[in-house]
Amino acid sequence: MFWTVTRTILEGCGQAGKLFFFTLLFALPLGLVIAFGSMSKWRPFRVTGRFQPLCRLGTRFPKLAAWRPVSMLTDVFVWIIRGTPLMLQLIIIFYTPGKLLPQNPWNNFSDGRMFACIVAFVINYACYFSVIYRGGIEGVPAGQREAGEVLGMTRSQIFFKVTLLQMVKRVVPPMSNEIITLVKDTSLARIIAITEIIKAGESFSKSAGIVWPLYYTAVFYLAFVGVLTILFRYIERRLSYFK
Amino acid sequence: MAILEVQNIEKHFGATKVLKDISFSMEQGQAIAIIGSSGSGKTTLLRCLNFLETPDRGRIAVNGDVLFDAADPATQRENEIRKKRLHFGMVFQSFNLFPQYTALENVTLAGRLLAQERPDFKSRKKEIFAEIEDHGRELLARMGLADRQGHYPHQLSGGQQQRVAIARALALKPDILCFDEPTSALDPELTGEVLKVIRSLAEEKTTMIIVTHEMAFARDVADQVIFMDKGVIVEQGQAKQVIEHPQQERTKQFLFQYSEG
Numbered sequence: 067m068f069w070t071v072t073r074t075i076l077e078g079c080g081q082a083g084k085l086f087f088f089t090l091l092f093a094l095p096l097g098l099v100i101a102f103g104s105m106s107k108w109r110p111f112r113v114t115g116r117f118q119p120l121c122r123l124g125t126r127f128p129k130l131a132a133w134r135p136v137s138m139l140t141d142v143f144v145w146i147i148r149g150t151p152l153m154l155q156l157i158i159i160f161y162t163p164g165k166l167l168p169q170n171p172w173n174n175f176s177d178g179r180m181f182a183c184i185v186a187f188v189i190n191y192a193c194y195f196s197v198i199y200r201g202g203i204e205g206v207p208a209g210q211r212e213a214g215e216v217l218g219m220t221r222s223q224i225f226f227k228v229t230l231l232q233m234v235k236r237v238v239p240p241m242s243n244e245i246i247t248l249v250k251d252t253s254l255a256r257i258i259a260i261t262e263i264i265k266a267g268e269s270f271s272k273s274a275g276i277v278w279p280l281y282y283t284a285v286f287y288l289a290f291v292g293v294l295t296i297l298f299r300y301i302e303r304r305l306s307y308f309k
Numbered sequence: 310m311a312i313l314e315v316q317n318i319e320k321h322f323g324a325t326k327v328l329k330d331i332s333f334s335m336e337q338g339q340a341i342a343i344i345g346s347s348g349s350g351k352t353t354l355l356r357c358l359n360f361l362e363t364p365d366r367g368r369i370a371v372n373g374d375v376l377f378d379a380a381d382p383a384t385q386r387e388n389e390i391r392k393k394r395l396h397f398g399m400v401f402q403s404f405n406l407f408p409q410y411t412a413l414e415n416v417t418l419a420g421r422l423l424a425q426e427r428p429d430f431k432s433r434k435k436e437i438f439a440e441i442e443d444h445g446r447e448l449l450a451r452m453g454l455a456d457r458q459g460h461y462p463h464q465l466s467g468g469q470q471q472r473v474a475i476a477r478a479l480a481l482k483p484d485i486l487c488f489d490e491p492t493s494a495l496d497p498e499l500t501g502e503v504l505k506v507i508r509s510l511a512e513e514k515t516t517m518i519i520v521t522h523e524m525a526f527a528r529d530v531a532d533q534v535i536f537m538d539k540g541v542i543v544e545q546g547q548a549k550q551v552i553e554h555p556q557q558e559r560t561k562q563f564l565f566q567y568s569e570g
Contacts, residue, residue: 209405216359216399217419217481218391227418231409308408309463 071270071279078266079286082252084180085262089187089248096188097195103140104200109133140196147193152186153254159186160258183255187248194244202237203229235305242298249290263287310373312337312516313358313485318367320353327353328364329540335485335533338514342527342548345537346563351520352402354537355487358518359399360390371396371484395423398478398486402493404470406462412473413458416445416480423481441480448476452506468499472506486510488519504530524567528552536560 111124111131124131147155160182164170172178206229214224256265267283270276311334320328328350335341343351356362358369360377363385369377376393378384406415420441424430430437449458452472462470471491478486488507492500504526510517511530521527527534527548534551536544536559544557555561 207403207405209401209403210407212361213399213401213405213407214419215361215391216394216397217477218395218423219419220391223422227422228407308461 067274067276071267071282074269075263075266075279075283075286078261078263078283079290081180081255081260082249082262082290085183085187085252085255085260086248088184089191090245092184092188093191093195096192098199100140100144100192100196101199101203103136104144104196105203106134106136106140108136110135144193144196147190148197152190152251153257155190156183156186156254156257159189179258179260180255183258183260187251191244191248195241198237198240198244199233201240202233205236206232231305235308238298238302238305242294245298246291246294249294250287311335312339312372313518314368314370314373315358316368316370318354318357318364318369320350320357320362320364327540328357331367331540331542333535333542333545335516335518337516339533340511340515340517340519340531341533341535342531343518343520343535343537344522344524344527344563345543348539349537350540351537352489355399355489355518355520358485358487359397360394361399395481396484398481398483400471400474400478400486400488400491402490404462404467404474404494406470406474406477408462411459411461412449412454412465412476413442413445415462415473416448416477417441419477420445420480445476445480448479449473451509452476453502466499467495468502471495471503475503475506475510484516486515486517488517488521490520490522493522524552524564536563538563 109124109132111120111127111133113121113124113131160172160179161170163172170178172182175181210228210232211224214228219227252262253264255262261269263283263286264280267279267281270279314334316332318328318331319326331350331354333341343354345351353362357364364377364379366379367377368375368379375381375384376396406412407418410418421438424437424441427437446455446458449455452475454469454472454476457465457469457473460469462473465473471494475491491507492503495503500523504523507517507519508526508530519527519531529548531548533545534548535542536551536555536557538559544551544555544560546556551560552564555564
């Protein structure tokens, strides 16, 4: 029995691992894009801008001149995603298209449930990551950017050669928190009937009338998180050569 | 011809006028010290020269080339500003070394990145990088840091960090080197080693603008001294003349406070 249970839970781990891996793969870069959106200083009605008609509006309405639409839209989006439960987002993303269209478009994919689940997780986690990234970027002293500018570096050179690594160093501890939370959030996937770890363990209470497999799943989460903890400690140590 | 000509520079931050009608010029090989109390606009002036701030009015010309003219938007394109900045070097009060690079890498980074824009970069990459590195080593040696090339900034004292920053600014061979209170963040014991380096640069006739609170240093090292107060140049002249025999009442007052302190 023990081996049957272990094998079933390991299959659940496979699903959870897949969800975990693809969420990170897409959410890590997407979070950076959202962070840049949120920090965007683009003000179309800026008074000294190049596009004259909009500027005239800016002169008449000073509040409009300070308006940063990209930044505002991103902030609203992040607010909505962070302000609602991931479980609800999962349900909406998986079921709503099927309600609006004649058939559920997710079913066009070989593993539509998992695909929808990854999409929901990526959006959700990218928003959380973006806030961490923004803190990391804004935490790099302005003097670093200025030193780069004065040395004739381009904006992208300054970001990639000067800011990025300092940002990474700053964000590793909060990101490790968030990524560990992600491991446990994979259990939400069962709401759209994905057999992740908990669902796999719980299945035995119905089929065989035993409860211990559910408790036993904790071991797998702990092992997963243990490996991550070691990994993060390693990264932190690798980045400790500078301050 | 003057190497640097600054004409009628004005700068506001919101409703505050930080610089009011600043004009001065300097010759190749001269060192100018700018003195004045905090908030007098000294730092803002340096930042305007380095394009870290955009003046609201006025012109800046180097070697007769108009680099900036507030009335002419064509002089304010971002990509050109990047090139124009290279006429000026900047040494910051807080050093601003890149913490993730060694002393030598700090000095050579910008040169290596700029080299990528050279037409012969692909064919001579190795030679070019070797030249940049040799030059970097040479500069660090001149700063008395030959044995500190591989150290990271946090492993260096404040004075050593500032000397690396000076080498980094010199590496791109600017026409004019700007110092923004280079010793204000240092312990008195470490101030001396940085001032010594700046002094030796002055002896080699490096064109420099130094914002400083070290009056004796300004008197001995600079050719000219500019005294600023509330965004205007109150007095300007030969260094010894201004510091020992100031003409303006405000300058006398300011220098008197220093002799008291």
